[in-house]
Amino acid sequence: MSVGLEVSGLVTDFESRQHSVRALHGISFEVGESEIVGIVGESGSGKSTVVRSIIKLLMPPGRVAEGHVDFYGTSLLELRERELRRIRGKEIGFVAQNPFSALNPVLRIERQFQNIARAHGIPRDDEMRRRAIELLEATGVKEAERVIGGYAHELSGGMAQRVVIAMALFLNPRLVIADEPTTALDLTVQRQVLDTLTRLTTGSGRSMLIVTHDLGVVAKYCDRVLVMYQGRLVEQGPVSKVFVTPEHDYTASLLESVVRPDAAPPAGTAPIPAVDLVGAPRPGGL
Numbered sequence: 001m002s003v004g005l006e007v008s009g010l011v012t013d014f015e016s017r018q019h020s021v022r023a024l025h026g027i028s029f030e031v032g033e034s035e036i037v038g039i040v041g042e043s044g045s046g047k048s049t050v051v052r053s054i055i056k057l058l059m060p061p062g063r064v065a066e067g068h069v070d071f072y073g074t075s076l077l078e079l080r081e082r083e084l085r086r087i088r089g090k091e092i093g094f095v096a097q098n099p100f101s102a103l104n105p106v107l108r109i110e111r112q113f114q115n116i117a118r119a120h121g122i123p124r125d126d127e128m129r130r131r132a133i134e135l136l137e138a139t140g141v142k143e144a145e146r147v148i149g150g151y152a153h154e155l156s157g158g159m160a161q162r163v164v165i166a167m168a169l170f171l172n173p174r175l176v177i178a179d180e181p182t183t184a185l186d187l188t189v190q191r192q193v194l195d196t197l198t199r200l201t202t203g204s205g206r207s208m209l210i211v212t213h214d215l216g217v218v219a220k221y222c223d224r225v226l227v228m229y230q231g232r233l234v235e236q237g238p239v240s241k242v243f244v245t246p247e248h249d250y251t252a253s254l255l256e257s258v259v260r261p262d263a264a265p266p267a268g269t270a271p272i273p274a275v276d277l278v279g280a281p282r283p284g285g286l
C-alpha cells in the first residue's frame with residue numbers, strides 16, 4: 001500500500017508570554033492511500049492539535065516546533081500560506097471540530113461553496129451548484145435548496161456540521177481530515193452521516209483521518225487507529241489488533257470504559273469488548 005500522508009516527529013507548542021505548553025511530543029504515523037485512520041484519546045490529549053498541525057491551521061499561539069509532514073511528496077509544513085491554500089480544500093478537505101468556526105457568518109452558504117471552487121480556479125456554474133446540493137442531501141440536509149440560500153446563523157449545530165462536511169467533500173479531495181465530525185448530531189443520525197462521509201470519501205485511493213471519541217465509530221469505519229494520551233501517540237495499529245490485544249494500559253482502560261455493564265466478561269477473562277467493537281463490516285467496500 002502506498003503512503004499518502006506521512007507525519008514524522010511532530011512537536012507542537014502553545015507558547016504565550018505567560019506560559020508555554022508542549023501539546024505534542026513527537027508524533028509519527030502514516031495514512032495510506034485508501035485508508036481510513038481513526039484518532040482516539042481523552043479530551044486534551046492533543047487530537048485536534050495533531051490534525052491542525054498537519055494543515056497549519058493551529059489556533060494561536062500554537063506553533064509546530066519540529067517535525068515533518070509529507071503529503072504525496074509535498075512537505076506541507078514548509079509551504080507558504082498561499083501554497084497551502086491551494087492544497088486545503090482541493091487536495092485535503094477539513095471538517096473542523098466546531099462547524100461554526102468554519103462558516104462565514106455574513107455570506108450565504110451557496111456563496112461559500114462558490115468561494116471554495118473559485119479559490120482553486122474552478123468557474124461558478126450550474127454543475128457545481130448541483131454538486132453542492134447533492135452533497136448536502138447526501139449528508140441528510142433536507143431542503144438543501146433553501147439551506148444553500150441561507151446563512152450560518154439559521155442553522156442548528158447538526159445542520160452546520162453537515163454543511164461543513166459537504167464543503168470538505170466539495171472538490172473531491174484525496175484526503176479528508178475530520179475532527180469529531182458528528183458530535184453535534186443525534187446518535188442515529190451520526191451513523192447515517194458517517195456512512196455517507198466514508199462512502200463519499202473513500203474509493204479511487206482517497207483516504208481519511210478521523211478524530212472521534214467513539215470507539216464504536218473506529219471499529220465500524222477505520223482500518224487503523226492511533227491512540228493519543230497526554231500529547232503522545234501511545235499506540236497505533238490495525239483496529240483488529242489494537243482493540244483485541246492492546247499493548248498500552250491506557251488503550252486497555254479506554255476499551256474497558258466502553259464495555260456495557262450487561263456485556264461485562266466474567267472475572268478472569270480479557271476485559272476487551274472484542275465482539276462488540278471489531279468485525280462490523282464497513283460500508284463503501286474498499
Ligand SMILES: Nc1ncnc2c1ncn2[C@@H]1O[C@H](COP(=O)(O)OP(=O)(O)OP(=O)(O)O)[C@@H](O)[C@H]1O
Pocket residue numbers: 014021023041042043044045046047048049050059060061062097
Ligand atoms: N489555543 C490554545 N492555547 C493554549 N493551549 C492549547 C490551545 N489549544 C490546545 N492547547 C493545549 O493542547 C492540548 C491538546 O488540546 P487539543 O485541543 O488538541 O485536545 P483534543 O484531544 O482535541 O481535546 P478534545 O477531545 O477536547 O477536543 C491541551 O490540553 C492544551 O494544553
Ligand SMILES: [Mg+2]
Pocket residue numbers: 047048049097179
Ligand atoms: Mg479536539
